[in-house]
Amino acid sequence: MEAAVETKQRSSTSFEKLLESGPVKVIFKLPWTILSNLPGFSMLKQPVSYLFSTQNKEETNPENENSSNSISKPPLIEEITIPSVSDLVKSGVRFVKTKGSVSTISFDPKKVTFYLPATSLDVNTEVILRNLVAYEVSNTSGPLVLTRYTELMNGIIDTEEDVKLLREKGIILNHLKSDEEVAKVWNGMSKSIRLTEVPFLDKAIEDVNKYYNGRWKVKMTKFMKVYVFGSWQFLAVLAGVLLLLLMTLQAFCSVYHCSSVFHIPTTTTST
Incomplete structure (x- = not known):
């Protein structure tokens, strides 16, 4: 038993020495040296940094440490998205009906x-x-x-399937x-027509986007759509x-x- 352990230790030591040898280092460093000089290699940096970026980039920005500063700024059009x-x-969010007004969002x-x-809609609602x-x-x-509330509902409702999900939760009362x-x-x-700030609604939108964009499933979907299926240059470089x-x-x-x-056993064929 001790002999087997000693043999295993010797083999691992010899393998480490092999990896530290000059020729092996040159072989392993060669592809990265070549890649760093390729003009298209920079294309790989953006997708990789996108996948492994933090969920909330604002947390690492010292300018955004004070949440009151971000709320005091007028909301941008992109924030309505x-x-x-x-x-x-699909990402795991549950919708629950409140008993209050818009302020309970x-x-x-x-x-x-x-x-x-809850919101009730009939033939007169749109007007x-x-x-x-x-x-x-x-x-x-x-x-x-x-x-701002109508913009929020406009954002989360795209198709009749979205309406159905909210109707089943009692959030939408459909009389149409x-x-x-x-x-x-x-x-x-x-x-x-003009931008405005509604702190509690802006906070809800921000929190939803932060959660959704931080999901790995969402990140992979966007990664495949933008960098794989939408970029033949990336596929060529990869x-x-x-x-x-x-x-x-x-x-x-x-x-x-x-x-x-790598201690791969070899099989010999006998004739």
Whole structure:
């Protein structure tokens, strides 16, 4: 038993010495030296950094340490972008109806729950909403709460499937003919003429996006769509890297027998 352990230790020591030898270092460093000089190698840095980036880049930015500073800034158009109900449900988000008004809207990252108040829609809803939004924009100097709420609903509802999911949770009370008509009502609401800040709604949107964009499934989907299926240059560079690595492995095995280095048993055929 001791002899076997000693033999194993000697073999591992010899393998470490082999890796530290000059020729092996040159062989392993050669592909990375070549790759660093390739013009297309920079294309690989962005996808890799995207996959392994932190969920919230704002946390590493000292300018964003104070959340009150970010809330005090007027929201940008990009901040209104939010995943649809269907996408959020697929990523594990639960939708729960609240008993209050629009002020009860929030997102709980720990429970992964999006709280929304119930909304009833009938044939008069679209006209009423448009008039209320127009009145709020023209007569309110403070936060445009209703306008921001319509933008939120417009963002999370894209298709009738989104309406169906909210209707099943009791968040949407549909008195129209179909869920498709409800989706058209929300999608037909125009965006606000001027930007405004509604802290509790902006916080909910920010928390939802932070959770959704931090999911590995979402990251991989975006990675495949943007860098793989949408970029033939990336595929060409990746194929070149794989080919170069295989050539390096072949060169290594031609100098040092891989079967003896990695202790791969060889089979002999008898005639």
